[in-house]
Amino acid sequence: MSENNFDSESTENLYSLAKEKIEFGESLKSYVSRHKDIEGLQKLARKINQELKFLRKVCRDRTLKKEHLQCSNLTHFSALIDTLSTIKNCESVNKVYCLEDRKVTVDIVCDNGLTWIKVIARNPKSLSQICMGNSSYGTRSIIDQASEYVQCAKLYPCLFQTPKVIFVFVNGIGSNLSNKLKNCGVTVVGARSEDYDIAESDSDLSDDENVEKPSCTDLSTINATCIKKINLDVSAMLAYCCSVANGSAYLYDFHVPVLKQQAEWERQRPVKPILDNFFEGKTLYCCETAKTSFKNIVNTVGGSNEKIRSKELLERVVVLPDNATYKETLEGSEGSEIFRNVQFTPDKVLKLGGKIRQRSLTIFLFGDRIQAVTVTSNDGFIRAAKQQNINFVVFVHESRALTEQKEHTKAIPFSS
The missing domain is CATH 1.20.1270 (Substrate Binding Domain Of Dnak; Chain:A; Domain 2)
Structure with missing residues (x-):
């Protein structure tokens, strides 16, 4: 009853x-x-x-x-x-823009088109869980949406400026997620709290070495896109020229676990378009050490097409001595405020050992001296440097290895 x-x-x-x-x-x-x-x-x-x-x-x-x-x-x-x-000076609501083969709907466009706003009313804990992978297949995280907004904004400049992207979190947002959004180039509005963060141990991620690698974008320097000079690390040049990033990820299933995983990452997040987008309108540099190391690796383990692509890439790159400074480049100082805040300074000493190796240190110091953003997948070096309170100006991408030679011996074509 x-x-x-x-x-x-x-x-x-x-x-x-x-x-x-x-x-x-x-x-x-x-x-x-x-x-x-x-x-x-x-x-x-x-x-x-x-x-x-x-x-x-x-x-x-x-x-x-x-x-x-x-x-x-x-x-x-x-x-x-x-x-x-x-908001004052609101121009439109639910404005639709085209980004490649899909549409992006901007909740609010204001400031005469100079500001794009997305409004999020979801539970902040749920947002963090989705970003940690605790969701059904195909669910897009707020990080995915932020990347899409920022990418789309660059395609629709207003008054010769890229619109500012703001995400408003009505119910608040986790501190870690807020920081990741800032690193994507998004301004975050809303209460931040560590109570909304999800610890990695609480997620469904396993400890298996083949589990998907977390995004490295949180290591990239904020606002580094304004710097017009790029210092290419060896890892960046390898990723740009490797076969797996130039089509073979869709052709072969690799036996080697590391290559198998990188091919899977490539199918999910192709690295070359990311690098091309970052390179656009900028001058590419590398030091003699990086060039020599890159050529040695390609000549030793690279395939014929990888060697052709490496030659073509180096023709686009300005090669300077390891000890060059920004005065020796063709451009003046770019993003000087960023470098004043985070650059390696002579009164600090970065100790060698572990992930801090001499070749990497030479390459990163070169980028620092010529005031260029170093493009790299060497997140181990960056984290180790941060532990010594040294921050380099970097753009971090996922790693890719040369694979062309192994496609004939340690891979199976998907068609077979």
Whole structure:
């Protein structure tokens, strides 16, 4: 008897909440009707109407479920309108831009097009879990969306400037996730708390050596894209020229665990387009040590096509002595403020040992002296340097090895 009463009360409470949700949706429509001059708001009003129509139908048919309220888009629409009410010079809402073969919808465009805003009303703990991989297959993390926004903004400059990307987290965000977004080039608005962070030990990641490698982008220097000089590490040149990054990842299944994993990464996140995008409009440099080491590796283990690509790459690179300074480059000092804040200085000594090897140290110091951002996959060196309180200006990408020779001996074509 009491159980039936409980079920009845729970059902009535659910319908009461639905009624409140519908009334709330009507208030959102009221705001929209008062701001008809903003592009896209009428489209938003139609979406709100669709939500309300659905809720009224399930209430009328007595088929309402708790999930209907939990998954209602009215929560997001409310957060969007709340954010909109605090913004001046709003130009449009739900503005659609094209990025390659897909569309990117920007919640709010303001400041005469100079600012793009995305509004996030999701549970902050859930956002962190998704970024740690604790989600169903195909679920896109907020980091994926940030990367997409930043990439898209570069394609649509306004007043000769790339629009600023802002993510507004209505319910807050984890501190670690906030830092990762900043490293992607996104400005974060919302309460930060370590309580929302998910420890790696709490995730579903295993300790197996073949588990997917976490993103290295959190090691890249913030705002380094403004620097027009690039110092190529050996690892960057190998990644750019290797067969696996130039098509063979889709042709072969490698026996060697490391190569098998890198091929899988390449299919998920092709590294060459990332590097090409970062190289665009910039001058490529390398020191003599990097050039010599790169050529030796290619000549020893590189395949015929990898050797051709390496030659073509070096023709694009300005090679300077190991001890060169920025005064010896063809350009002046770029991003000097960044270098003043984080560069290696003569009064600090980086001790050799472990991940700090002489060749790497020579290459990174060269990039520091000519005031170029060092492009590298050597995250071990960067982390080891950070432990000694030394920060280099870097752009970090995933590692790729030369694979062409091994395709004939330690790989199976997918077609066979």
